[in-house]
Amino acid sequence: MQIMIKTEHLSKEYGGKKVVDDLDLGVNHQETFGFLGPNGAGKTTTIRILTTLTRPTSGRVWINGFDGVEEAAKVKGEFGIVQQHLSLNRELSVRENLDLHARLHHLGKAERRDRIDELLDYVDLAAYSDHLIDRISGGMKRRVMIARALIHRPRLLILDEPTVGLDAQTRRRIWDIIRRMNSDGTTVFLTTHYIEEAEALCDRVGIIHQGRMISLGSPLELRKHLGLAVVERRRSGDDTEYRYFQDRGSATEYVQSLPSSTERIVMRESNLEDVFVELTGRRVSE
Amino acid sequence: MMVVDAYSILWADLMVLKRRMARYLVTTLISPLLYLVAFGWGLGRGISVEGASYFEFVVPGIIALTAMNSSFNGAGTRLNVDRLFFKSFDECLMAPVSPLSLLLGKAMIGVVRGLISSAAFMIVALLIAPAFSVDPLFLVSLLVTCLAFAFLGVLAALLAKSHEDMATFGSLILLPMTFLGGTFFSVSQLPDALKFALYALPLTHSSTCLRAAALDQPFPWESLLAIGSFWLVFFVGCNLVLKRASI
Numbered sequence: 001m002q003i004m005i006k007t008e009h010l011s012k013e014y015g016g017k018k019v020v021d022d023l024d025l026g027v028n029h030q031e032t033f034g035f036l037g038p039n040g041a042g043k044t045t046t047i048r049i050l051t052t053l054t055r056p057t058s059g060r061v062w063i064n065g066f067d068g069v070e071e072a073a074k075v076k077g078e079f080g081i082v083q084q085h086l087s088l089n090r091e092l093s094v095r096e097n098l099d100l101h102a103r104l105h106h107l108g109k110a111e112r113r114d115r116i117d118e119l120l121d122y123v124d125l126a127a128y129s130d131h132l133i134d135r136i137s138g139g140m141k142r143r144v145m146i147a148r149a150l151i152h153r154p155r156l157l158i159l160d161e162p163t164v165g166l167d168a169q170t171r172r173r174i175w176d177i178i179r180r181m182n183s184d185g186t187t188v189f190l191t192t193h194y195i196e197e198a199e200a201l202c203d204r205v206g207i208i209h210q211g212r213m214i215s216l217g218s219p220l221e222l223r224k225h226l227g228l229a230v231v232e233r234r235r236s237g238d239d240t241e242y243r244y245f246q247d248r249g250s251a252t253e254y255v256q257s258l259p260s261s262t263e264r265i266v267m268r269e270s271n272l273e274d275v276f277v278e279l280t281g282r283r284v285s286e
Numbered sequence: 287m288m289v290v291d292a293y294s295i296l297w298a299d300l301m302v303l304k305r306r307m308a309r310y311l312v313t314t315l316i317s318p319l320l321y322l323v324a325f326g327w328g329l330g331r332g333i334s335v336e337g338a339s340y341f342e343f344v345v346p347g348i349i350a351l352t353a354m355n356s357s358f359n360g361a362g363t364r365l366n367v368d369r370l371f372f373k374s375f376d377e378c379l380m381a382p383v384s385p386l387s388l389l390l391g392k393a394m395i396g397v398v399r400g401l402i403s404s405a406a407f408m409i410v411a412l413l414i415a416p417a418f419s420v421d422p423l424f425l426v427s428l429l430v431t432c433l434a435f436a437f438l439g440v441l442a443a444l445l446a447k448s449h450e451d452m453a454t455f456g457s458l459i460l461l462p463m464t465f466l467g468g469t470f471f472s473v474s475q476l477p478d479a480l481k482f483a484l485y486a487l488p489l490t491h492s493s494t495c496l497r498a499a500a501l502d503q504p505f506p507w508e509s510l511l512a513i514g515s516f517w518l519v520f521f522v523g524c525n526l527v528l529k530r531a532s533i
Contacts, residue, residue, distance in 0.1 A: 086372075089298060090372060091302045092302065101381070104378065148377075
């Protein structure tokens with residue numbers, strides 16, 4: 001299996017505080033990998049290191065075999081990124097934003113024109129090519145950012161919260177685009193606060209907490225490790241107890257063994273959010 | 287490739303400028319024309335300095351001032367907005383473009399804006415003061431002035447951590463230079479200690495060069511060299527800051 005992203009003992013310190021701590025990571029070619037963690041866990045710093053914006057304090061990183069520090073120029077041609085914040089030039093049109101990025105990646109004039117047309121079709125924005133960025137909706141801006149990230153045909157697409165702040169319809173549309181890109185052979189590295197997004201899109205997820213990778217595997221593997229069934233006992237006030245079981249039968253036995261009370265009891269399948277909360281001790285969106 | 291990449295960076299800013307050219311020309315002329323009316327026609331009527339009427343004396347100074355402000359803001363303010371507001375500068379840093387191309391591209395929009403603003407004011411000045419002459423030395427001085435202040439703008443924008451930092455830089459550095467940089471008075475008439483201090487400002491040298499060229503006085507080559515040296519210092523500063531900030 002070829003490795004697209006590899007880090008070894010990767011660390012980054014700011015003012016003596018380790019933001020990324022001895023991170024070992026491996027993302028396979030053509031995989032969709034979810035990188036989850038609470039705010040301040042080190043996700044953004046890791047992405048900045050992967051994208052050559054930040055130099056690691058120690059450890060090494062390779063993107064498609066190229067060293068992230070020593071061969072930064074080559075690494076820059078390997079990935080495209082959709083940042084969490086809007087990073088388009090709002091005074092330029094949709095086409096001009098794509099054109100600028102194509103120029104920076106050294107595409108020739110004819111190739112630029114063809115590729116921009118192709119991508120505008122890909123993200124359903126052909127009718128808006130001459131609109132200024134400030135005149136299109138948030139979902140369209142996000143699609144422009146995806147098109148821009150793909151302009152130089154990168155082998156790796158890094159998506160930092162690609163659907164944050166978007167409505168459900170737009171989010172589903174972007175999921176479809178991500179799936180299509182992945183099936184076209186692009187490796188996808190995704191961070192998200194929407195756990196259902198990671199479950200819907202990712203082959204594997206890694207959970208980072210306080211700069212360290214604390215869990216890694218497919219969503220099903222992580223759920224199995226925790227228990228596929230969960231019983232919630234909602235007591236008075238805000239206090240809810242969660243108990244995990246390997247299968248529904250064990251959970252049912254446990255529920256039947258409970259004395260009758262006024263507690264509200266819910267039995268359900270576990271999900272990735274349960275895994276996340278159990279591991280990190282708080283919800284993703286905090 | 288370096289020049290092509292620099293042009294790619296510049297191209298985006300040129301597109302924005304092209305779209306706003308009419309508005310830009312109007313706004314860029316307001317300040318120098320106000321200076322011209324207030325100092326040239328208002329205060330300076332009937333005064334002569336260094337063998338020329340005060341009006342003829344002050345026009346090259348205002349051109350230097352216009353070049354300084356337009357180049358600094360054209361490069362610095364735009365980069366500051368790209369970095370901190372649009373956050374689109376990171377996209378350039380992540381592209382396979384050398385830091386040198388990035389700096390050149392970002393500075394060149396300042397030079398272009400500086401030259402356009404100065405040219406617009408010069409056209410007005412030539413209509414009012416026909417004695418004013420534009421020769422190759424004048425153009426070289428103007429170009430070097432724009433280069434120096436465009437790179438100073440880039441340096442300030444790279445160092446700024448907020449939009450307020452840019453405004454503070456303007457208040458602490460550019461504003462004093464506006465009035466002390468030989469724009470409205472002759473530095474040569476000042477006491478030596480003060481003269482020494484004012485020649486530490488790049489605008490003083492720009493005003494001196496442009497005035498000498500415009501009024502057919504002996505050309506101060508040492509001042510042209512000084513502006514070039516300021517440009518070199520700002521350019522090296524930009525490189526160091528950018529290198530520190532990225533891989």
